[in-house]
Amino acid sequence: MRLAIDAMGGDDAPGPIVQGCMEALALDPDLSLVLVGDEPQVLPLLEKVDYSPSRVNFLHTDQVVGMDESPGTAMRRKPKSSINLCWSLLAEGSVDGLVSAGNTGAVVAGGLKTRRFLEGVHRPGIAVTIPTMTGVSIMIDAGANLNPKPEHLLQYGMMGVAYVKQVLGIANPSIGLMNIGSEDTKGTSLAKETSLLFRNGSLRDAYKGNIEGRDICRGLVDVIVCDGFVGNALLKCCEGVLDFVVKRVAMELLGNLNVERQKAEEVLFGLYNRYHHSEVGAAPLLGIDGVCLIGHGASDARSVRNAIRNAKIYTEVNRTILEEISHGIRTTSGAAGT
Amino acid sequence: MRLAIDAMGGDDAPGPIVQGCMEALALDPDLSLVLVGDEPQVLPLLEKVDYSPSRVNFLHTDQVVGMDESPGTAMRRKPKSSINLCWSLLAEGSVDGLVSAGNTGAVVAGGLKTRRFLEGVHRPGIAVTIPTMTGVSIMIDAGANLNPKPEHLLQYGMMGVAYVKQVLGIANPSIGLMNIGSEDTKGTSLAKETSLLFRNGSLRDAYKGNIEGRDICRGLVDVIVCDGFVGNALLKCCEGVLDFVVKRVAMELLGNLNVERQKAEEVLFGLYNRYHHSEVGAAPLLGIDGVCLIGHGASDARSVRNAIRNAKIYTEVNRTILEEISHGIRTTSGAAGT
Numbered sequence: 020m021r022l023a024i025d026a027m028g029g030d031d032a033p034g035p036i037v038q039g040c041m042e043a044l045a046l047d048p049d050l051s052l053v054l055v056g057d058e059p060q061v062l063p064l065l066e067k068v069d070y071s072p073s074r075v076n077f078l079h080t081d082q083v084v085g086m087d088e089s090p091g092t093a094m095r096r097k098p099k100s101s102i103n104l105c106w107s108l109l110a111e112g113s114v115d116g117l118v119s120a121g122n123t124g125a126v127v128a129g130g131l132k133t134r135r136f137l138e139g140v141h142r143p144g145i146a147v148t149i150p151t152m153t154g155v156s157i158m159i160d161a162g163a164n165l166n167p168k169p170e171h172l173l174q175y176g177m178m179g180v181a182y183v184k185q186v187l188g189i190a191n192p193s194i195g196l197m198n199i200g201s202e203d204t205k206g207t208s209l210a211k212e213t214s215l216l217f218r219n220g221s222l223r224d225a226y227k228g229n230i231e232g233r234d235i236c237r238g239l240v241d242v243i244v245c246d247g248f249v250g251n252a253l254l255k256c257c258e259g260v261l262d263f264v265v266k267r268v269a270m271e272l273l274g275n276l277n278v279e280r281q282k283a284e285e286v287l288f289g290l291y292n293r294y295h296h297s298e299v300g301a302a303p304l305l306g307i308d309g310v311c312l313i314g315h316g317a318s319d320a321r322s323v324r325n326a327i328r329n330a331k332i333y334t335e336v337n338r339t340i341l342e343e344i345s346h347g348i349r350t351t352s353g354a355a356g357t
Numbered sequence: 358m359r360l361a362i363d364a365m366g367g368d369d370a371p372g373p374i375v376q377g378c379m380e381a382l383a384l385d386p387d388l389s390l391v392l393v394g395d396e397p398q399v400l401p402l403l404e405k406v407d408y409s410p411s412r413v414n415f416l417h418t419d420q421v422v423g424m425d426e427s428p429g430t431a432m433r434r435k436p437k438s439s440i441n442l443c444w445s446l447l448a449e450g451s452v453d454g455l456v457s458a459g460n461t462g463a464v465v466a467g468g469l470k471t472r473r474f475l476e477g478v479h480r481p482g483i484a485v486t487i488p489t490m491t492g493v494s495i496m497i498d499a500g501a502n503l504n505p506k507p508e509h510l511l512q513y514g515m516m517g518v519a520y521v522k523q524v525l526g527i528a529n530p531s532i533g534l535m536n537i538g539s540e541d542t543k544g545t546s547l548a549k550e551t552s553l554l555f556r557n558g559s560l561r562d563a564y565k566g567n568i569e570g571r572d573i574c575r576g577l578v579d580v581i582v583c584d585g586f587v588g589n590a591l592l593k594c595c596e597g598v599l600d601f602v603v604k605r606v607a608m609e610l611l612g613n614l615n616v617e618r619q620k621a622e623e624v625l626f627g628l629y630n631r632y633h634h635s636e637v638g639a640a641p642l643l644g645i646d647g648v649c650l651i652g653h654g655a656s657d658a659r660s661v662r663n664a665i666r667n668a669k670i671y672t673e674v675n676r677t678i679l680e681e682i683s684h685g686i687r688t689t690s691g692a693a694g695t
Contacts, residue, residue: 089542124538152601162537165545199500199589200462204427207503207586232593236601248545249590251537255570256591260598263490263574267632268606272624279617286610294605 020049020331022310023105023114026056027083028121029323030316033057036120037064039323044074046328053108055101057081080104086316090124094132102126106133109309116310116333118301118326120318126311127163127304135308137337139344142167143306144175144247145313146182147254150294151238157182158197158235158243162251163304169212172196172244176222177347178305179242181339186332189241194222195230197245197253205229209246221343221350258295265291301326303333305340358387358669360648361443361452362661364394365421366459368654371395374458375402377661382412384666391446393439395419418442424654428462432470440464444471447647454648454671456639456664458656464649465501465642473646475675477682480505481644482513482585483651484520485592488632489576495520496573496581500589501642507550510534510582514560515685516643517580519677524670525579532560533568533578535587543567547584559681559688596633603629639664641671643678 024040026033033056040052051074054061058079065077082097084090093100105117106129119126123145130143144160144167159175159182160167167175176194183192196213198206203214206229217226227240235243235253245253269287276283301312301322310333312326362378364371371394378390389412392399396417403415420435422428431438443455444467457464461483468481482498497513497520498505505513514532521530534551536544541552544567555564565578573581573591583591607625614621639650639660648671650664 087539089540091542124543150601152604165537197590199503199586199593201425202427204429205462232590232595233597233600235594236597248537249587252535252570252587252591253594255537256573256594257570257598259571259574260595261602262571263488264599264602264632265606266490267628268603268625271628272621275620275624276617279614279621282613283610283617283621286613287606290605290609294602 020116021051021053021114022327022330023053023055023108023117024327025101025105025117025119025121026054026061027101028119029314029318030086032120033061033064035318035320036323037061037068038320039318040075040327041068041070042320042324043327044070046324050074050327052076053078053114055080055104055108057083078104078108084122084125086122088122088125090122090128093122093125094128100125103129106130109133110135114309116312116330118312118314118323118330120301120314120316120323123162123313126313130304130307130311136306137308137340137344139348140306140340141174142171143304143311144171144178145302146179146305147250147302149235149243149254149257151236153238155187156235156238156241156243158245158250158254159305160245160247160250161254161302162247164247167209167246169209169216172209172213172246173216173220173222173347174306174344175244176217176226176242177343178340179244180222180225181336181343182303182305183241185336185339187241192225192241193227194225194242194244195227195234195240197243197249198229199231201229201231203228213244221347261291261294301329303336305336308337310334358454359389359391359452360665360668361391361393361446361455362665363439363443363455363457363459364392364399365439366457367652367656368424369657370458371399371402373656373658374661375399375406376658377656378413378665379406379408380658380662381665382408384662388665389413391416391452393418393442393446395421416442416446422460422463424460426460426463428460428466431460431463432466438463440467444468447471448473452647454650454668456650456652456661456668458639458652458654458661461500461651464651468642468645468649474644475646475678475682477686478644478678479512480509481642482509482516483588483640484517484643485588485640487573487581487592487595489574491576493525494573494576494579494581496583496588496592497643498583498585498588499592499640500585502585505547505584507547507554510547510551510584511554511558511560511685512644512682513582514555514564514580515681516678517582518560518563519674519681520641520643521579523674523677527579530563530579531565532563532580532582533565533572535581535583535591536567537569539567539569541566551582559685599629599632639667641674643674646675648672
C-alpha cells in the first residue's frame with residue numbers, strides 16, 4: 020500500500036508525523052509513503068532516521084494550512100497546501116490513500132474539490148467511534164457535511180454499516196437516526212424525510228428508527244446517522260462531559276478517601292485515558308475512492324503509526340460501501356419498477 | 358399569583374401534580390391555582406386533601422395529550438387538551454402563567470398557536486440549566502424552535518441574558534454561540550449570520566463568539582445559544598454521558614475498593630443525583646407574555662411544588678427580556694440612522 024502523508028498536519032507537526040511514519044514503515048514491509056511538506060522542516064528529520072529511500076518519497080510545499088484557518092480561505096490562498104497535494108496524489112493514482120492530522124475542514128474541502136468519490140456516492144462523511152455501555156458505536160457524519168440532504172444521510176447509513184461490518188466484524192449492524200424524539204414524525208423535515216428513505220430502502224431491516232442524545236452512550240445501535248453539525252457538536256459534547264464528570268468525581272471522591280485513595284486515582288486515570296483516547300485515533304472520511312484518514316490535531320507518533328497501519332482495512336470498507344450502495348440503488352430501482 | 362396547572366401532564370399524572378400543587382399552596386398564601394384535567398381522575402385526589410376552595414378552581418377536560426404523541430396530531434385531534442386549556446386561560450388573562458410536566462412539543466405548539474408573546478419577541482425558546490465546572494450555564498433553545506432564523510437566535514441571547522441576570526443574579530452575563538469551530542467563519546449559514554447579528558447588535562460586549570460541544574461543561578459562558586434541535590440533542594447527550602461515565606466509574610472503581618467502598622459509593626451516588634436532578638427541574642419557555650414552565654415528564658410532587666414556587670421570578674425575567682429587546686431594537690434603529 021502506498022500512502023500520501025501530510026507531514027505538516029497536526030499541532031506538533033512535522034516531528035511526530037515523521038516519527039510515526041518511520042514506525043509504520045518498520046512494521047509493514049509492503050508499505051511505501053510520500054511525505055508532503057516543507058523541505059527545510061521535514062528533510063532534517065528524515066536525515067536523522069534510518070529509512071529506505073526506495074520506500075519514502077518526498078514532495079515539497081511551503082504552503083501549510085493552519086489548524087484554525089478557515090478551509091475556504093485556505094483553499095483560495097494556499098492551492099498547493101500539503102493537504103491539497105496529498106489529494107492530488109490520490110487523484111492522479113500515485114497513492115492509494117492519504118493521512119492528515121491537519122485542519123479537518125481543509126482535508127474535507129480538498130476531498131470535495133477533488134471529487135474522487137466511490138461510484139454512486141453523493142457526499143463523503145466522517146465516521147467517528149463513540150464508547151458505549153456495550154462496546155462502541157459509529158457516528159457518521161461528524162463534520163464533513165453541515166447541510167446534508169436526506170439522500171446523503173441514507174448513504175451515511177450505508178457507509179456506517181460497511182464500516183461496522185469490516186472494522187468491528189458485526190454481521191448485521193443496526194442503524195439509528197439522531198433526532199429529538201422517538202416517533203418518525205418528530206424533528207426537522209430533514210429527519211422526517213430521511214426516516215422515510217430508511218424505512219423504504221435496502222436498509223429497512225437494519226434501521227431501528229430515531230435515537231436521542233441520551234441514547235448515544237447506551238449502545239442501542241451500531242451506527243448513528245446525523246448531519247455534520249450535530250455530529251460534531253455531539254462528539255465534542257461527549258468529550259467535554261467525560262472530562263467534566265471524571266474531574267468532579269476525582270475532586271469529590273479522592274478527598275474523601277484515605278487508605279484506598281491511590282487505588283481510586285489509578286482507576287479513574289485509567290478510565291479517563293481509555294475513553295479520552297478512543298476518540299483521538301484517526302477518523303475515516305468515508306465515500307472516497309481511496310483511503311482518507313483524518314487524525315486528531317494532537318496526534319503523536321503512536322497515533323500516526325496506528326492510522327497508517329489501519330489504512331489497509333479501508334480498502335475492504337470501500338468494497339463493502341460499493342456493495343451497500345449498489346444494493347440500495349438496485350432495490351430502489353426495483354421498487355420503482357413495480 | 359394565579360397559575361393554570363396541567364393536572365394531566367407527566368408520566369405519573371395526576372397524582373404527583375395535585376400533591377405538588379397542595380404543597381405549593383401551603384407555602385405561599387398569595388398563590389391560587391386552576392387545575393385543568395379529567396374530573397374522574399383529579400377530583401377524587403382533591404377530595405382527599407385539605408385545601409381552600411377559594412384558592413383552587415377546577416376545569417374539566419377529558420382530552421389528554423400522551424407523552425409521546427405527535428404535537429401536530431394532538432393539536433388537531435385534541436383541541437381542548439388540558440395543555441391547550443391552560444394556554445386559553447393565559448390568553449384570556451384569567452391566569453398569570455401555566456405549568457405543565459406534559460408533552461413538551463404540545464406545550465410549545467399551544468404557545469405558538471396562542472401567540473401571546475412579549476412585545477417584540479419573534480419566537481419563544483426553552484431555556485435549560487447545564488451544570489459546569491464553575492457553576493451553571495443556561496442553554497437556549499432546547500427544543501421549541503427547530504428551524505430558527507438568525508434573528509430568533511439573537512433574541513434567545515437576549516432572553517438568556519435576562520434569565521441569567523434575574524435568576525442567577527449575574528450582572529454582566531456572557532454569551533456563546535454553539536458552533537463547530539472557534540472562528541466566526543465556521544459552521545452553517547445560520548451560525549455565520551447569527552454571529553454577525555451578535556457582533557453588531559446591543560449584545561456585542563456580552564458576546565464571546567463561538568463555543569464548541571466540549572466547552573459546554575467548562576462554564577466558559579453564562580448563556581449558550583443554539584437551535585432547538587442541537588440544544589435538545591446536546592442536553593440529552595449531557596444526561597446520557599453523565600449516566601455512562603458514573604456507571605463505568607462505579608463498575609470499575611467499587612470492585613477495586615474494600616474498606617472505603619461504601620464511602621466511595623455514597624460520593625458517586627450523591628454526585629449523580631445532584632447533576633442528574635439539576636436537569637429535572639422545570640424549564641421556562643421564554644418569550645411568552647406570562648409564565649410558561651415545562652416540567653420533566655418524570656416530575657414528582659417536589660418538582661411540581663418547586664416549579665410553582667419559582668414561577669414568580671419569571672415576571673421579573675419577562676420585564677428584563679422586554680428591556681433587552683427594546684434596547685436591541687433602539688440600538689439597531691440608531692445604528693441604521695447614523
